[in-house]
Amino acid sequence: MNTTSRFIVVALLIAGTAFLTQARSSNEVFPPRDPLTSLPSQFGPWAGRDLTLDQQTRDILGNGEFLERAYENTDDRQPWVDLLVAYFPSQKAGDTIHSPNHCLQGAGWIPVQRTEITVQRPDGSSFPANRYVITKAGERELVIYWFEAHGRAVANEYRSKYYLIKDAVLMNRSDGALVRLITPMHGGESADAAQARLMAFGANLLPELPRVIPR
Numbered sequence: 001m002n003t004t005s006r007f008i009v010v011a012l013l014i015a016g017t018a019f020l021t022q023a024r025s026s027n028e029v030f031p032p033r034d035p036l037t038s039l040p041s042q043f044g045p046w047a048g049r050d051l052t053l054d055q056q057t058r059d060i061l062g063n064g065e066f067l068e069r070a071y072e073n074t075d076d077r078q079p080w081v082d083l084l085v086a087y088f089p090s091q092k093a094g095d096t097i098h099s100p101n102h103c104l105q106g107a108g109w110i111p112v113q114r115t116e117i118t119v120q121r122p123d124g125s126s127f128p129a130n131r132y133v134i135t136k137a138g139e140r141e142l143v144i145y146w147f148e149a150h151g152r153a154v155a156n157e158y159r160s161k162y163y164l165i166k167d168a169v170l171m172n173r174s175d176g177a178l179v180r181l182i183t184p185m186h187g188g189e190s191a192d193a194a195q196a197r198l199m200a201f202g203a204n205l206l207p208e209l210p211r212v213i214p215r
Contacts, residue, residue: 027172028090028172028173028174029171029172029173030089030090030173030175031173031175031214032214033211033212033213033214034211034212035065035212036065036066036067036085036087036212037050037067038211038212039067039069039083039085039205039208039211039212040204040208041069043071043201043204043205044204045073045074045075045076046071046072046073046074046081046201046204047071047072047074048069048070048071048072048083049069049070050067050068050069051068051069051070051082052068053066053068056103056106056107057103057107060098060102060103060106061086061098061103062088062096062098063088064086064087064088064089065086065087065088065089066084066085066086066087067083067084067085068082068083068084069082069083070082070083071083071201078197079183079184079185079186079194079197080183080184081181081182081183081197081198081201082181082182082183083179083180083181083205084100084178084179084180084181084182085177085178085179085180085209085212085213086177086178086180087175087176087177087212087213088174088175088176088177089175090174090175091164091174091175091176092174096161096164097147097160097176097177097178098178099157100143100145100178100180101132104132104134104143107136108136108137109134109135109136109141110134110135110136111132111133111134112133112134112135113131113132113133113191114130114131114132114133115130115131116128116129116130116131116155117129117130117131117144117195119144119146119153119199119202119206120199121206121207122203122206122207127146127153127154127155128146128153128154128155128156129144129145129146129153129155130143130144130145130146130155131143131144131191131195132144132145133185133191139184140184140185141182141183141184141185142182142183142184142185142191142194142195142198143180143181143182144180144181144182144195144198144202145178145179145180145181146178146179147160147176147177147178147179148176148177148178148179148209148213149163149164149167149173149175149176149177149213150163150167150171150173150175150176150214150215151210151215153179160176164176175214176213177212177213179209179213181198181201181202183197183198
């Protein structure tokens with residue numbers, strides 16, 4: 001898909017999302033859920049501390065509920081893991097989930113490697129996610145993120161918008177979330193080694209997400 005075609009597809013999806021969510025907002029369903037702050041600040045040896053999102057990031061993300069927390073392994077001197085969860089109870093015009101690319105590039109990070117990976121859940125199921133190697137001023141970090149709503153996790157931003165429209169019609173729901181994990185790649189660490197660290201952390205996180213991102 002070329003740039004022009006991609007722009008047209010995105011424009012149509014955004015327009016369709018705005019129309020449907022605005023038209024059905026009076027009957028919109030808001031399922032019960034726990035707040036993002038209820039996610040454990042301790043996952044095994046990983047101890048977390050809450051961070052404050054800067055205003056630029058909040059402006060890009062829009063109106064929603066956000067949690068950013070930095071976790072450090074207290075048993076092993078591993079690089080930290082940064083968790084960001086952005087949840088939107090209702091996605092209307094201007095308040096839909098955006099790709100982390102906007103925030104990362106806006107902060108000066110340059111993506112140098114992009115791929116799609118498969119994330120395994122502890123129950124044996126799996127879903128696709130995006131994996132980016134980013135760099136700035138000689139530093140490298142690994143980013144893994146996906147979009148999640150109504151028990152469905154996808155990597156593709158356009159597919160996420162399609163499901164948003166579909167679920168607004170069939171379920172009267174437009175809620176959804178972005179889940180993002182970041183860890184630094186020190187020295188000559190490979191992307192696969194950094195991914196293994198994020199997946200080990202994620203194995204503890206994934207069972208907790210349905211409480212805060214309702215199915």
